[in-house]
Every structure is written in structure tokens, then in C-alpha cells.
Amino acid sequence: MDSNVIAGRTGAVKGSQYAGLVYMPCTEANGFFPELPKGKVDLIYLCSPNNPTGAVATREQLKLFVDYALKHKAVIIYDAAYASFIADPELPRTIFEVEGAKSCALEINSFSKEAGFTGVRLGWAVVPKDLVCEDGEPGKLNRLWLRRQTTMFNGASNIVQDGGVAILSERGQKECREIIAYYMNNARVIREGLESIGIKVFGGVNAPYLWMKTPNGLPSWDFFDKLLSEAHVVGTPGSGFGPAGEGYFRLSAFGHAEDIQRAVASIKSNLKI
Ligand SMILES: Cc1ncc(COP(=O)(O)O)c(C=O)c1O
Known part of the structure; x- marks a missing residue:
């Protein structure tokens, strides 16, 4: 656009x-x-x-x-x-x-x-x-x-x-596949963590992005503030991608596994839904 x-x-x-x-x-x-x-x-x-x-x-x-x-x-x-x-x-x-x-x-x-x-x-x-x-x-x-x-x-x-x-090269392709598998494991950790607390999540299976529905229909930016202040986690408000993204939130699997695990653990124990 x-x-x-x-x-x-x-x-x-x-x-x-x-x-x-x-x-x-x-x-x-x-x-x-x-x-x-x-x-x-x-x-x-x-x-x-x-x-x-x-x-x-x-x-x-x-x-x-x-x-x-x-x-x-x-x-x-x-x-x-x-x-x-x-x-x-x-x-x-x-x-x-x-x-x-x-x-x-x-x-x-x-x-x-x-x-x-x-x-x-x-x-x-x-x-x-x-x-x-x-x-x-x-x-x-x-x-x-x-x-x-x-x-x-x-x-x-x-x-x-x-x-x-x-x-x-053969070696380059092998290394790329390994890093992609690493990120997709992060995606699995995020998806399973969010689903375990009742959040609806799309994507994250054949793509590194997870598209979650904000709990209780919260506007995307309200959920951004809530996630930041309660769980100390940042993500991307869905409304930033266009009007159809309102009420959604994007999380990315691009990160260190330890950070992702900490973030998911924090969401699970600190986010008040
Ligand atoms: C769907 C999509 N296409 C293209 C790009 C940008 O690619 P490049 O870094 O090659 O400009 C991005 C980057 O975020 C993207 O998400």
C-alpha cells in the first residue's frame, strides 16, 4: 500500500x-x-x-x-x-x-x-x-x-x-534448516503456552508468526499495554496491519529460546485474563 x-x-x-x-x-x-x-x-x-x-x-x-x-x-x-x-x-x-x-x-x-x-x-x-x-x-x-x-x-x-x-551451498542450506527448526520450536512453545491459558492462536505452524485473538475482545493497543505492564512482554498490535487486525496481536518466533520460554512463563503466570 x-x-x-x-x-x-x-x-x-x-x-x-x-x-x-x-x-x-x-x-x-x-x-x-x-x-x-x-x-x-x-x-x-x-x-x-x-x-x-x-x-x-x-x-x-x-x-x-x-x-x-x-x-x-x-x-x-x-x-x-x-x-x-x-x-x-x-x-x-x-x-x-x-x-x-x-x-x-x-x-x-x-x-x-x-x-x-x-x-x-x-x-x-x-x-x-x-x-x-x-x-x-x-x-x-x-x-x-x-x-x-x-x-x-x-x-x-x-x-x-x-x-x-x-x-x-549444501552446508548453508543445512544450517538454514536448523535455524528454521529452532524458530519453529519457539513458535510451538508460544502457541502451546497461550493455548494452555485459553487464548485462541492462529499461525505458527508453517510460518514464524503467531496471530492471537486478544482475550475478552480487547482492542489491540489496550492488549499491548496490558501485556507490557502485567507480563513485561512486547508484541505487535494487530491493528497496525490494517483495520482487519483490530482485536488481534502478533507474536514472533524470532528470538532466543531462553527468552521465549521466559516470556511465555511470564504470560502464563502474570497475565490477568
Ligand atoms: C512478508 C514480508 N516480505 C518482505 C519482507 C522484507 O524483506 P527484505 O528484508 O528482503 O526487504 C518482510 C519483512 O518483514 C516481510 O514480512
Whole structure:
């Protein structure tokens, strides 16, 4: 949303929403996967595994969007930054597992999550040559992307690229899998701890984020204050991700296991629900 606002592609802002954008709420009722837009849109942003809900799209769900995009000549920007956290072999790790996606989707990904490169900075985009957009023949978007990258970006430094090569080595991949398993164990500890005190939690199985429903329907920021003052734990208020996040709270499994265990123990014994 913000990149479109900055580029001047939106209209006036009303509350927290901009004219010219179609918002796609991800709610408990729709299993945290959005409904198809009612009319035609040009660009669709999908993020799976999702930040913040931790939900992962199935092949069938993605197929609905791919079919929609092909029909309406829309382009899907698929953010798969957390793909390496998917453990379930039935779940797609890339939108290109869905037939037809090469003609309507581009995918972005990153070593930020898989390998802790958040500060180092290395990511990639897959812009298929088959990709078409409204009034554009196959290849046009790929050429535009190449031009953009070679003029406005000019590439990551050699040092950083060497780090990326190390990640792709057998040893690098093994180490990444180990650290992901470590974080996913943290996720399990958080989920089980919260569930043991009756809190409803989503995500945290094929994604490093847990999306919890605030107890007693508390607004997200009220729960932030409560969690901080009673349990001395901080997290992210769901309302910060958009209106559909109100009444939810995001917790992350990215941390040292000892800290996570202390935080969960504190929530269990100090949070007054
Ligand atoms: C869904 C998602 N995509 C992308 C990013 C950013 O990735 P990068 O560090 O490569 O810019 C994040 C970081 O929080 C994210 O949550």
C-alpha cells in the first residue's frame, strides 16, 4: 500500500484507507485468505506464508487468484519471503506451482528470513518472460524490470552475493534448516503456552508468526499495554496491519529460546485474563 501511495497512484485518504485501492480483509471468517476482488483490479498483492497472520495459501486458493488474474489481465505480486518456513509438503512454496501463474504473476523473495539477512540485504524477484499485463505483450514487464534493476539499483555488492552463494551451498542450506527448526520450536512453545491459558492462536505452524485473538475482545493497543505492564512482554498490535487486525496481536518466533520460554512463563503466570 505505502509504495503505491508514495508513487502517487492512490486517491484521497479516508481514515486509514486510500481511494483507488481495493482492500482485501483477511479474517478468521475467511480463514485469513482474502476473497477475490469484485471488479477489475490491475495489481494484486498476496503474501504467503502471511505476515502477520501466519496463514499459508493452498494451491486451490492460489488457483482462484491465478484464474481471476488471467481473466482480468491483472498482475499478481506474490511475496513468498517466508516460504522456507513451510513444513507441510502439501502447501505450495511458490505461486509458480499453480498452472497459469507464469503468465500473470511475479514473485519476490528474500534471504532476510531464511538466513537472517535482514541487515545484510539480499533478495530476488522472478519476473517471467511469459508475464503479461493490460496492453502489454509477453516480455514487456520482464524487460522493464531488467531496465529498472540495471539503472536504479545496479545490483547487490559482491560481498553480500558471496554470502548468498554460501547460503545456497549444501552446508548453508543445512544450517538454514536448523535455524528454521529452532524458530519453529519457539513458535510451538508460544502457541502451546497461550493455548494452555485459553487464548485462541492462529499461525505458527508453517510460518514464524503467531496471530492471537486478544482475550475478552480487547482492542489491540489496550492488549499491548496490558501485556507490557502485567507480563513485561512486547508484541505487535494487530491493528497496525490494517483495520482487519483490530482485536488481534502478533507474536514472533524470532528470538532466543531462553527468552521465549521466559516470556511465555511470564504470560502464563502474570497475565490477568
Ligand atoms: C512478508 C514480508 N516480505 C518482505 C519482507 C522484507 O524483506 P527484505 O528484508 O528482503 O526487504 C518482510 C519483512 O518483514 C516481510 O514480512
